[in-house]
Amino acid sequence: MRIQDSRFKIQNYRIMFLIIFLLITCYSSLVTAAEKWPGVDESVVEKYAKEHGREAMTPLINTDQGDLLLFVFLLAGTIGGFAAGYYWRILMVEKTPRINGDKQKTTG
Amino acid sequence: MKIQNLKIRIQVFIPVLFGCFLFTGNAYAMHISEGILPWNWAALWFVVAAPFVAVGLHRLKKLSNTDLSFKPLVGLMAAVVFIISCMPIPVPTAGTCSHPCGTGMSGILLGPTISILITAVALLIQALFLAHGGLSTWGADIVSMGIMGSLAGFLTFRALRAIKINIPIAGFMAGLLADWATYITTSVELASGIKGDSPFMPLFWKILIAFIPTQLPLGILEGAMTAGMVVLLYKKRPDLLVKMRVLKPEEVAA
Numbered sequence: 234m235r236i237q238d239s240r241f242k243i244q245n246y247r248i249m250f251l252i253i254f255l256l257i258t259c260y261s262s263l264v265t266a267a268e269k270w271p272g273v274d275e276s277v278v279e280k281y282a283k284e285h286g287r288e289a290m291t292p293l294i295n296t297d298q299g300d301l302l303l304f305v306f307l308l309a310g311t312i313g314g315f316a317a318g319y320y321w322r323i324l325m326v327e328k329t330p331r332i333n334g335d336k337q338k339t340t341g
Numbered sequence: 342m343k344i345q346n347l348k349i350r351i352q353v354f355i356p357v358l359f360g361c362f363l364f365t366g367n368a369y370a371m372h373i374s375e376g377i378l379p380w381n382w383a384a385l386w387f388v389v390a391a392p393f394v395a396v397g398l399h400r401l402k403k404l405s406n407t408d409l410s411f412k413p414l415v416g417l418m419a420a421v422v423f424i425i426s427c428m429p430i431p432v433p434t435a436g437t438c439s440h441p442c443g444t445g446m447s448g449i450l451l452g453p454t455i456s457i458l459i460t461a462v463a464l465l466i467q468a469l470f471l472a473h474g475g476l477s478t479w480g481a482d483i484v485s486m487g488i489m490g491s492l493a494g495f496l497t498f499r500a501l502r503a504i505k506i507n508i509p510i511a512g513f514m515a516g517l518l519a520d521w522a523t524y525i526t527t528s529v530e531l532a533s534g535i536k537g538d539s540p541f542m543p544l545f546w547k548i549l550i551a552f553i554p555t556q557l558p559l560g561i562l563e564g565a566m567t568a569g570m571v572v573l574l575y576k577k578r579p580d581l582l583v584k585m586r587v588l589k590p591e592e593v594a595a
Contacts, residue, residue: 269436270431271438273439273552274372274374277551278527279377280551281531281544281547281551282531285544286537287379287534287535288377289376290375291375292375292468293375294469294470294472297472302472305471309423310424313420313423313424314420316417316420317420317421317424323413324413324414324417324578
């Protein structure tokens with residue numbers, strides 16, 4: 234029992250390290266890419282619009298100020314991620330129908 | 342025990358992975374920004390989008406009155422479309438960033454009308470709070486991403502299934518064409534809105550060709566994501582796919 238518990242703890246630590254590693258690598262790669270990887274909205278949409286005399290206006294609620302946009306994207310990602318995880322759990326864990334104790338099977 | 346651990350890992354890993362893609366300062370998108378389209382063109386796209394959104398609302402209300410069990414799927418798809426459509430992905434071959442749309446996936450799983458509705462809501466939140474798209478261009482963005490993306494995904498999947506193409510390939514093609522349909526429509530909207538006195542077709546082709554280096558690989562990625570999600574639900578919840586009329590009952594054996 235103790236061996237199982239310790240194995241489970243080790244697995245948890247591994248997951249934690251994996252998450253932290255992913256967060257750091259994704260965050261750093263995307264932040265550094267911000268300067269050299271223009272979005273197609275900038276490189277295509279706004280470029281051609283500007284050539285034809287149309288320019289993007291400031292949004293009604295302008296969150297594109299300093300790190301504020303970073304914060305709202307973080308917030309949106311967190312809420313969206315938790316919502317997706319919550320509904321995924323309902324769909325896959327709580328509401329999976331069982332027939333005679335087994336999960337439903339499909340044909341190929 | 343192992344399966345349970347795997348489930349926990351997946352449940353933790355997927356949202357975190359989605360979330361960490363959003364840790365970025367700028368939004369890189371197909372969304373047409375605020376003020377890019379002249380008011381008359383912006384208004385036209387609102388008029389085009391409005392009936393589709395109204396039908397989506399009606400369909401959601403109707404389904405909610407008869408059966409609530411599909412609601413988690415609507416919630417999941419709404420979250421997925423919202424996250425995917427503001428998730429910038431660097432494309433090394435083009436040196437630019439763009440995002441998939443997720444509407445092919447939601448079009449297949451929820452039907453095009455509800456998919457259009459959830460896309461409209463996602464686009465509104467992005468336009469209001471994420472400086473991503475715009476309120477005046479909301480209608481145009483609904484038409485390109487919501488209507489064209491959802492319809493292309495839904496129709497492609499149904500057409501391929503009707504000629505007995507297997508689910509992974511049908512899902513892949515649906516996702517791919519949904520993505521490309523979105524960007525073709527964006528090119529139409531942009532070219533028609535900004536052309537002024539110059540001819541439409543040369544500008545349309547110019548914009549479309551400029552999208553290709555980024556969207557060609559991203560369309561393939563979107564196809565793979567769509568196929569993955571449809572196959573996963575097919576394996577885990579075939580009953581749900583039958584209920585949403587994605588599969589026929591005879592394709593699911595008890």
